[in-house]
Amino acid sequence: KPLVFSGVQPTGNLHLGNYLGAIRKFVALQESHDCIYCVVDLHSITAQLVHDDLPAQTRSITAAFLAAGIDPKKHIVFNQSRVMQHAELAWVFNCVARIGWMNRMTQFKDKAGKDRENASLGLLAYPSLMAADILVYRATHVPVGDDQKQHLELTRDIAAKFNNDFSRKIASLGVGVEMQMGEENVSGFFPLTEPLIEGPATRVMSLRDGSKKMSKSDPSDLSRINLTDDADTISKKIKKAKTDPEPLPSELDGLKERPEADNLVGIYAALAERSRQDVIAEFGGQQFSVFKPALADLAVDRLAPIAAEMRRIYADTAYVDSVLRDGGERAGTIAEGTMKTVREIIGLLAD
Ligand code: AQP
Numbered sequence: 001k002p003l004v005f006s007g008v009q010p011t012g013n014l015h016l017g018n019y020l021g022a023i024r025k026f027v028a029l030q031e032s033h034d035c036i037y038c039v040v041d042l043h044s045i046t047a048q049l050v051h052d053d054l055p056a057q058t059r060s061i062t063a064a065f066l067a068a069g070i071d072p073k074k075h076i077v078f079n080q081s082r083v084m085q086h087a088e089l090a091w092v093f094n095c096v097a098r099i100g101w102m103n104r105m106t107q108f109k110d111k112a113g114k115d116r117e118n119a120s121l122g123l124l125a126y127p128s129l130m131a132a133d134i135l136v137y138r139a140t141h142v143p144v145g146d147d148q149k150q151h152l153e154l155t156r157d158i159a160a161k162f163n164n165d166f167s168r169k170i171a172s173l174g175v176g177v178e179m180q181m182g183e184e185n186v187s188g189f190f191p192l193t194e195p196l197i198e199g200p201a202t203r204v205m206s207l208r209d210g211s212k213k214m215s216k217s218d219p220s221d222l223s224r225i226n227l228t229d230d231a232d233t234i235s236k237k238i239k240k241a242k243t244d245p246e247p248l249p250s251e252l253d254g255l256k257e258r259p260e261a262d263n264l265v266g267i268y269a270a271l272a273e274r275s276r277q278d279v280i281a282e283f284g285g286q287q288f289s290v291f292k293p294a295l296a297d298l299a300v301d302r303l304a305p306i307a308a309e310m311r312r313i314y315a316d317t318a319y320v321d322s323v324l325r326d327g328g329e330r331a332g333t334i335a336e337g338t339m340k341t342v343r344e345i346i347g348l349l350a351d
Helices: 016-029 054-068 085-096 099-103 106-112 121-135 146-165 167-173 231-240 259-272 276-283 288-315 317-346
Strands: 003-008 034-039 076-079 141-143 177-181 184-188 194-196
Touching: 003 016, 003 121, 016 034, 016 054, 016 141, 016 259, 016 288, 034 054, 034 317, 054 076, 054 288, 054 317, 076 317, 085 121, 085 146, 085 317, 099 121, 106 121, 106 146, 121 146, 141 146, 146 167, 146 184, 146 194, 167 184, 167 317, 231 288, 259 276, 259 288, 276 288, 288 317
Parallel strands: 003 034, 003 141, 034 076, 141 194
Antiparallel strands: 177 184
16 A cells, blocks of 8 residues: 655754645645655754754644644654664664665765765765665655655665565565566565655755755755745745846746746746746746746745744644654554564564
């Protein structure tokens, strides 16, 4: 049965990229799938170990999930560290994955910077924990932004290597499932997870630099729209967004060499739930002095209700904590089921 898993790190204020690239898709998928959505707090300590406001940020991301429309009764919402099987499976995957695979990850290279020897071992092993997050539920589909594509390919590589290394044991225990791999029908314990990366906003770029993705950790607050920004701040940031002096083109092709314009059109299309083509048909030939206020109004219209709901939910700490506790218990039951079999496959004795 298809199962969706995804996570968001509690590393700062959520921004429009996180919303359009991930959280909004989480909401849509609940109609058709069983979903598990996780605040990945163990991931948040890989780049910066000491976070005085980690509990507050964990609750704030949870409030954002709920405010955006995720139903924690029908689906599962929890924080990663409550379910220790994530860390247990990550250790197994550290032994499955190869150091060379981790060294090739562009996110590691970006985040570690020039002084790689000094990056935490956790930052290097981050994709192994991410693979464990997904596969401890044997999830089949993962909605993410485009920046996570490489990590999901690695998740498939880890699953495939585990399935292959333990193929005899998996077969003798009878715990394999049939899967399609290219043309071939293969059997394995872990599914080869499909990333769900589609739509006009899979990679929302910085408002200050069209070649950089919008990010929580960008030092310039003007580079992103935070989900908690008020209407004036959203309008100011869009007004100040970097653009070129040309009007919008009348054909989609005209956006090719214009990353900042392309980004704003993509944001408009995603917020309006229309195609880029449609947006260009409406605004082609118009100046940014016309397009930007229209975009600001649309962004305020879509984001203000979520921000208000987020504040309301966040204020009720007891409720937020009860959602995480309940979600953690339900997730833990599934994760332990997987780990029992994994321990058996590997030969780790446990009662
Ligand atoms: N700019 C983006 N456009 C579309 N999707 C994005 N995502 C992140 N940035 C964009 C997606 O949001 C989900 C949660 O991301 P995360 O918090 O786990 O980590 P991240 O990808 O590292 O996000 P940030 O905002 O850039 O954080 P920092 O600055 O801490 O690195 C993921 O599905 C991601 O693809």
